[in-house]
Amino acid sequence: MPRITYLGPPGTFTEQATRALAADAPSDWGPGAELVPTDSVAHALAQVRSGAALAAGVPVENSVEGSVSATLDALTVGDPLVAVSEHVLPIRFTVLARKDTALQDVRTIASHPHALAQVRQWINDTLSEPETLIASSTAAAADDVLAERCDAAVVAPVATEYFPGLVPLVTDVADVTDAVTRFLMVTRPGTVPGPTGADRTSVAAVITDDVGALTDLLAELSLRGINLSRIESRPTKDRLGEYRFFLDFDGHVTDARVGDALAGLYRRCTEVRFLGSYPRADGAAASVRPVDSEEAFDRSARWLSDVRAGRLA
Amino acid sequence: MPRITYLGPPGTFTEQATRALAADAPSDWGPGAELVPTDSVAHALAQVRSGAALAAGVPVENSVEGSVSATLDALTVGDPLVAVSEHVLPIRFTVLARKDTALQDVRTIASHPHALAQVRQWINDTLSEPETLIASSTAAAADDVLAERCDAAVVAPVATEYFPGLVPLVTDVADVTDAVTRFLMVTRPGTVPGPTGADRTSVAAVITDDVGALTDLLAELSLRGINLSRIESRPTKDRLGEYRFFLDFDGHVTDARVGDALAGLYRRCTEVRFLGSYPRADGAAASVRPVDSEEAFDRSARWLSDVRAGRLA
Incomplete structure (x- = not known):
């Protein structure tokens, strides 16, 4: 079973894209795939270079959470890595809350700063006197809802699987409706x-x-x-x-x-x-x-x- | 006195750059400048377009806090704006803590996710069992230190002026020593x-x-x-x-x-x-x-x- 690293935590857009990339992986990589979260794109690539992982899913254009320039820089320093597939993910958010929270009750809403920037208009149009709470990732924002540090979180659609205790209040939220992020699956050179x-x-x-x-x-x-x-x-x-x-x-x-x-x-x-x-x-x-x-x-x-x-x- | 907007809050790299740009402003703008923080680059530019502000200081390359693509997109939508000066800021961080905190006592350290990404190596090499706390800006991280939500903050050098109750533990911190961010001062077209x-x-x-x-x-x-x-x-x-x-x-x-x-x-x-x-x-x-x-x-x-x-x- 191939190990595939990505910028974690699980439940983010990067995980969602890496999953899609893994589903499309070359057949000689063997069945299934173990997705391994890391704390940075550089570490995800370092694990591929060292052989600890077979491949990594990394953002290369318009990332919501990681930095694209970090990916580009990391690809040009150290042993060569090559992309074998790409995935383009529409950036549309789900708003998660605890059961029995109605949209009009949401006061404090959490997410990664880049995600909040992409739904700011929606927040201002939808919530009355909204307060925002910053999280290190969209998935970490869902943790904040569970821990009752806020009322709702702006997350990747895939987060709903990781937070069964939370319910989606709204889906397909985005100020710019056609925003996408492009990801590549990179591995050591070979075939x-x-x-x-x-x-x-x-x-x-x-x-x-x-x-x-x-x-x-x-x-x-x-x-x-x-x-x-x-x-x-x-x-x-x-x-x-x-x-x-x-x-x-x-x-x-x-x-x-x-x-x-x-x-x-x-x-x-x-x-x-x-x-x-x-x-x-x-x-x-x-x-x-x-x-x-x-x-x-x-x-x-x-x-x-x-x-x-x-x-x- | 000209009003100049920027992505706030005060005490960030963007404010530091906007100050430098204001000091260099055309002499016919009049003496002094009132720097007005806004909650997004798009809002900073909207104030210039509406005439509520004379100019805005915006990041256009390798931003630590705001998004460069947000600036580029905002410059091409709506009434034209033109740059009249540029400033290139070296990205080197100061670590602020409360008085009597020694570096070896720091457990939890806060900053904007992009700033943390640029000092991750330093944090791992310097602190034992470090925990990081995410803030919406480098200046907001200093607020977290004041409120005792963490032990130290990774901030822009200018933040020291806004947080006299905090002391710089270390200055000139950066994993990549030659990182810079480029800012432009933009205004309505004229001369x-x-x-x-x-x-x-x-x-x-x-x-x-x-x-x-x-x-x-x-x-x-x-x-x-x-x-x-x-x-x-x-x-x-x-x-x-x-x-x-x-x-x-x-x-x-x-x-x-x-x-x-x-x-x-x-x-x-x-x-x-x-x-x-x-x-x-x-x-x-x-x-x-x-x-x-x-x-x-x-x-x-x-x-x-x-x-x-x-x-x-």
């Missing part, structure tokens, strides 16, 4: 999941701070018809005047156009870390122009080889 | 601060999700020798398949090369929002290639005008 035609590839690339360096780097992708879905720059901590870019783009490392682009990045960058090729959560197939198809790359390689051998001109 | 030769310009640009669209957008900058210092993509909430890029680059909107590039962005993008040209906090002068100098642009404009008028060929 890359095979291409599905609807894959995403992630890399972290370090370039020196020269005018046009980023344009040239991105041209390696756009020249090959590769669609970028996310970019984020972070200054590198160790070398002044260098930037690290986190890039997500359509396609799989085994695709000819992606391999060609990655080799180009490798030539241009001080450092390139492959962070994985994995099926897109939304299943959207990559669109490939005829000029960038496998067949086109095949034909061009054959032509070049013939020319080099003197068989063609 | 742009004049160029200093060491300026930064910020824009939010929306482009459709076509292969190469971002490369082309960045080429508008790199072709004109403009150095990009930060890029971050966020999906737009209202239109599927569109991305909003937050770009920071060297130079001032009145520079010929920057104006030329901005006009190019305007032609390429679904939407461009100018977020300000302001002096760089580090005072680093922009390097300008001869081919992109004011004089070169001047000469090329004169030449074109002569050719168009039939005076030259």
Whole structure:
């Protein structure tokens, strides 16, 4: 049974996402999965690096509880880790209270500060003279309700399973209705999941701070018809005047156009870390122009080889 | 006396940065400044938009307490606001306790979850069997010490002024010693601060999700020798398949090369929002290639005008 770590405690959005990722895990990981909460994303990844766990579920975009920059930084320091799957979780909250509490009786409501920030409008519109109590996670807020330190908690839907003594007063609460958090399942490098035609590839690339360096780097992708879905720059901590870019783009490392682009990045960058090729959560197939198809790359390689051998001109 | 809002309470890193920004405010804002805490970045900006405040101090990179994505989102929704100055604050914490508490007596230590995450190693290395208590801000953690809910608080250096009853046990605490947070002072559009030769310009640009669209957008900058210092993509909430890029680059909107590039962005993008040209906090002068100098642009404009008028060929 594989051990999979995540930023705990249980009953949070991260656990909910890690569960979904575990349900989708490669079949050679064996049946079932033991989900192991840790106290930070860095510790979750450290356990994977040391072999104490097989994989970790980590937030990489718009986290409600953990810090995304902590994940990105932890992925680039220490032994390489690669993503094998992604999960996109809609961020809609459940409000839990003790039995016999009516919504109009709620005075004090608890949650993680980021979760409270995402339901502030709802709280002000719904509760009269609301007071908020800060918790270290959405699940810890439910503990606060049980301990009668507050009347209600803003939690992840999965929390209802962990707090059977509490009842959901309202579900699907969110000021911004289409907020999502993206999670990745990361593991030690080994085999890359095979291409599905609807894959995403992630890399972290370090370039020196020269005018046009980023344009040239991105041209390696756009020249090959590769669609970028996310970019984020972070200054590198160790070398002044260098930037690290986190890039997500359509396609799989085994695709000819992606391999060609990655080799180009490798030539241009001080450092390139492959962070994985994995099926897109939304299943959207990559669109490939005829000029960038496998067949086109095949034909061009054959032509070049013939020319080099003197068989063609 | 200008009113300047910020994400409160007083005694936090955000207040410390907003104070520094206020000390540097344009002289026509009048002497002194009344710093007004609000309960969210969105509210701080709403007060500026409504005219209830003249300006707001907001975090835009690596915030310890507020959410940077909340700032970026709030800047792109509603009436335009522009930055007039920036401040970069080193994130190093002070540990406050009640008088007569020795470091070895500290059992329970409080702070905002993001601040605790940045001193976790120090806590584990320094305290024996430490327990942490979550607070809604670093300043609220100091309140918890005063109320004897915990032994010590991890706070911003400025908090010492607000809690004279507490004493600093340790200063300059940080697991990562070079962490910084960047803040901007934003106000309603009006006059742009004049160029200093060491300026930064910020824009939010929306482009459709076509292969190469971002490369082309960045080429508008790199072709004109403009150095990009930060890029971050966020999906737009209202239109599927569109991305909003937050770009920071060297130079001032009145520079010929920057104006030329901005006009190019305007032609390429679904939407461009100018977020300000302001002096760089580090005072680093922009390097300008001869081919992109004011004089070169001047000469090329004169030449074109002569050719168009039939005076030259």
